[in-house]
Amino acid sequence: xxxxxxxxxxxxxxxxxxxxxxxxxxxxxxxxxxxxxxxxxxxxxxxxxxxxxxxxxxxxxxxxxxxxxxxxxxxxxxxxxxxxxxxxxxxxxxxxxxxxxxxxxxxxxxxxxxxxxxxxxxxxxxxxxxxxxxxxxxxxxxxxxxxxxxxxxxxxxxxxxxxxxxxxxxxxxxxxxxxxxxxxxxxxxxxxxxxxxxxxxxxxxxxxxxxxxxxxxxxxxxxxxxxxxxxxxxxxxxxxxxxxxxxxxxxxxxxxxxxxxxxxxxxxxxxxxxxxxxxxxxxxxxxxxxxxxxxxxxxxxxxxxxxxxxxxxxxxxxxxxxxxxxxxxxxxxxxxxxxxxxxxxxxxxxxxxxxxxxxxxxxxxxxxxxxxxxxxxxxxxxxxxxxxxxxxxxxxxxxxxxxxxxxxxxxxxxxxxxxxxxxxxxxxxxxxxxxxxxxxxxxxxxxxxxxxxxxxxxxxxxxxxxxxxxxxxxxxxxxxxx
Amino acid sequence: xxxxxxxxxxxxxxxxxxxxxxxxxxxxxxxxxxxxxxxxxxxxxxxxxxxxxxxxxxxxxxxxxxxxxxxxxxxxxxxxxxxxxxxxxxxxxxxxxxxxxxxxxxxxxxxxxxxxxxxxxxxxxxxxxxxxxxxxxxxxxxxxxxxxxxxxxxxxxxxxxxxxxxxxxxxxxxxxxxxxxxxxxxxxxxxxxxxxxxxxxxxxxxxxxxxxxxxxxxxxxxxxxxxxxxxxxxxxxxxxxxxxxxxxxxxxxxxxxxxxxxxxxxxxxxxxxxxxxxxxxxxxx
Numbered sequence: 001x002x003x004x005x006x007x008x009x010x011x012x013x014x015x016x017x018x019x020x021x022x023x024x025x026x027x028x029x030x031x032x033x034x035x036x037x038x039x040x041x042x043x044x045x046x047x048x049x050x051x052x053x054x055x056x057x058x059x060x061x062x063x064x065x066x067x068x069x070x071x072x073x074x075x076x077x078x079x080x081x082x083x084x085x086x087x088x089x090x091x092x093x094x095x096x097x098x099x100x101x102x103x104x105x106x107x108x109x110x111x112x113x114x115x116x117x118x119x120x121x122x123x124x125x126x127x128x129x130x131x132x133x134x135x136x137x138x139x140x141x142x143x144x145x146x147x148x149x150x151x152x153x154x155x156x157x158x159x160x161x162x163x164x165x166x167x168x169x170x171x172x173x174x175x176x177x178x179x180x181x182x183x184x185x186x187x188x189x190x191x192x193x194x195x196x197x198x199x200x201x202x203x204x205x206x207x208x209x210x211x212x213x214x215x216x217x218x219x220x221x222x223x224x225x226x227x228x229x230x231x232x233x234x235x236x237x238x239x240x241x242x243x244x245x246x247x248x249x250x251x252x253x254x255x256x257x258x259x260x261x262x263x264x265x266x267x268x269x270x271x272x273x274x275x276x277x278x279x280x281x282x283x284x285x286x287x288x289x290x291x292x293x294x295x296x297x298x299x300x301x302x303x304x305x306x307x308x309x310x311x312x313x314x315x316x317x318x319x320x321x322x323x324x325x326x327x328x329x330x331x332x333x334x335x336x337x338x339x340x341x342x343x344x345x346x347x348x349x350x351x352x353x354x355x356x357x358x359x360x361x362x363x364x365x366x367x368x369x370x371x372x373x374x375x376x377x378x379x380x381x382x383x384x385x386x387x388x389x390x391x392x393x394x395x396x397x398x399x400x401x402x403x404x405x406x407x408x409x410x411x412x413x414x415x416x417x418x419x420x421x422x423x424x425x426x427x428x429x430x431x432x433x434x435x436x437x438x439x440x441x442x443x444x445x446x447x448x449x450x451x452x453x454x455x456x457x458x459x460x461x462x463x464x465x466x467x468x469x470x471x472x473x474x475x476x477x478x479x480x481x482x
Numbered sequence: 483x484x485x486x487x488x489x490x491x492x493x494x495x496x497x498x499x500x501x502x503x504x505x506x507x508x509x510x511x512x513x514x515x516x517x518x519x520x521x522x523x524x525x526x527x528x529x530x531x532x533x534x535x536x537x538x539x540x541x542x543x544x545x546x547x548x549x550x551x552x553x554x555x556x557x558x559x560x561x562x563x564x565x566x567x568x569x570x571x572x573x574x575x576x577x578x579x580x581x582x583x584x585x586x587x588x589x590x591x592x593x594x595x596x597x598x599x600x601x602x603x604x605x606x607x608x609x610x611x612x613x614x615x616x617x618x619x620x621x622x623x624x625x626x627x628x629x630x631x632x633x634x635x636x637x638x639x640x641x642x643x644x645x646x647x648x649x650x651x652x653x654x655x656x657x658x659x660x661x662x663x664x665x666x667x668x669x670x671x672x673x674x675x676x677x678x679x680x681x682x683x684x685x686x687x688x689x690x691x692x693x694x695x696x697x698x699x700x701x702x703x704x705x706x707x708x709x710x711x712x713x714x715x716x717x718x719x720x721x722x723x724x725x726x727x728x729x730x731x732x733x734x735x736x737x738x739x740x741x742x743x744x745x746x747x748x749x750x751x752x753x754x755x756x757x758x759x760x761x762x763x764x765x766x767x
Contacts (some may be wrong), residue, residue, distance in 0.1 A: 267703035
């Protein structure tokens with residue numbers, strides 16, 4: 001039974017802080033930084049929830065988890081029921097509990113946060129998901145509806161693809177996920193480091209999908225081995241979902257970017273995470289990082305690069321960002337963790353030229369000092385160069401963490417697919433259907449680089465759209481016609 | 483997972499693999515490549531496709547054993563399985579140009595084979611100039627002969643064909659018969675650069691196929707980028723073929739040396755651990 005507490009008593013309970021590995025220890029390993037709440041802490045944290053009649057947190061959640069309901073079960077100590085409530089809306093809570101920017105979503109609108117610190121909803125979600133794993137896994141396996149006979153192809157096994165696959169499988173459709181790499185998870189595996197999201201969690205979640213009957217195909221580059229049209233015509237799919245993400249790395253377009261030692265964040269992180277380059281030579285892929293490393297940008301990807309470089313033993317790890325900490329797009333927790341790990345943040349600093357030596361290896365970078373001017377279209381104050389204020393930094397490695405665009409492999413090879421001027425796929429937001437009937441899309445390939453949870457939310461909407469399309473428009477599965 | 487059906491040693495440190503992978507075989511076009519991963523501790527290596535048979539569901543890879551992974555691949559057995567992803571890259575632009583000179587050096591002869599064949603099938607006169615250090619390193623001679631209308635060979639030591647480089651032969655050819663309509667050159671970077679330098683002033687349209695460092699092969703990492711006409715291009719998706727006259731070969735050659743020390747260390751470690759097999763692997767059969 002939960003404790004009887006007054007509203008005031010609940011609000012005055014301190015927000016339970018996340019136990020973490022000590023910064024001095026963790027910069028020497030790739031183990032997870034945030035260790036998770038204990039059961040006792042989790043129940044105390046749950047007790048802070050006021051169970052609002054009109055909960056704003058639910059609207060703040062891109063997948064609409066019934067947050068007060070699951071927290072209520074936690075107050076009662078019934079983690080199993082809490083889990084079942086979460087899983088109704090989100091099949092991948094262990095991932096979301098770790099990588100969601102809760103401070104911009106559910107926790108931002110939490111009423112407790114008006115006067116005190118908001119309820120740590122993300123930590124509670126993570127606790128429940130981890131509790132399930134500790135019990136031996138997959139307790140709240142949702143039930144799969146009877147077979148419909150419809151076949152759906154999902155292109156990409158990142159957050160959007162996995163969420164769509166899970167929803168469609170539960171609705172009884174036959175789902176095949178095509179992944180270009182040799183492992184599933186997309187950005188969850190090649191991008192987000194082990195210390196933030198252990199790969200075991202992604203493997204487990206994919207394993208759960210397979211138990212639901214989802215077929216995974218690796219090393220399938222759609223657009224090359226088969227076109228979207230061929231998935232319909234030759235492989236007999238009734239609908240296709242494109243969740244190919246924002247995989248195209250951006251460079252700055254400044255002189256010297258082709259020097260050796262200039263990496264895209266994608267390349268650096270892929271070498272380390274997907275290919276396990278941190279354990280070279282036990283794994284065959286080298287990373288080739290030097291002693292002095294700079295990362296350009298201050299989003300989550302940049303934080304991942306900075307902290308990875310630190311763990312790989314770089315002596316100097318510098319963050320170059322043209323705005324200030326306040327405009328930094330990273331999750332607050334990542335920023336704080338990076339600061340604890342002694343990353344050298346140089347705010348209002350923008351590289352203008354990279355220098356190489358005679359072998360074209362990076363030797364240094366010229367940095368332009370910036371100041372904040374008038375707000376730009378994004379509402380953030382625009383960084384403008386301060387005339388004459390430039391300085392040089394000696395470097396061996398420079399990593400571009402300034403964003404990614406849509407990967408054009410699928411879009412370029414699909415005739416009739418409407419794109420916007422940035423190359424993102426245009427969809428009907430209600431159904432997520434593209435300009436081609438039966439072809440749906442969601443996640444970063446539609447929105448541009450965003451978050452894991454937004455991609456999952458889009459996947460859920462798309463699954464609903466696909467389900468309706470199959471039942472109302474297609475009506476008879478191809479397999480039954482042939 | 484794709485199975486290695488047949489492994490043949492075709493020259494010292496050159497092996498030919500017949501790989502069962504029906505979907506790739508069906509879609510492969512001249513100029514495309516695959517990425518191979520040998521095992522879960524392995525690295526992803528781009529390999530050119532020397533041939534494909536859509537009906538049999540196979541592709542042929544010709545691999546020169548130059549580093550740890552290619553040597554390790556050489557120790558695999560028929561029946562072993564590897565991960566293969568492809569076909570990657572933009573296919574060669576094939577049309578009837580008239581006379582097409584195919585210049586191939588070393589391992590570059592392998593990807594040249596499907597291109598020469600397609601060029602001939604499109605009605606071109608295909609003159610192939612193949613070179614190597616010694617006769618036995620001029621690989622796929624029979625196959626290239628079939629795919630060409632005329633063959634010219636060069637070896638560094640003069641043991642076969644004309645003594646000298648492929649560029650000498652190309653020079654002579656142009657002098658004797660005038661400018662061809664197109665040149666396709668694939669081989670070591672230095673060879674492709676030499677061909678480009680020769681044909682540029684003559685304004686002979688020339689295509690090269692670049693082999694750079696890659697991870698995913700789908701445009702995600704940008705490790706393969708090269709400077710072409712002053713723009714940064716990704717070899718894996720924008721290429722691998724480019725207009726030879728606008729490629730910055732100097733920079734590309736430097737970039738190819740990115741992991742030189744790691745590569746050397748890995749090769750030495752591998753040789754120490756597999757001394758007997760590796761030595762055996764380089765014997766001529």
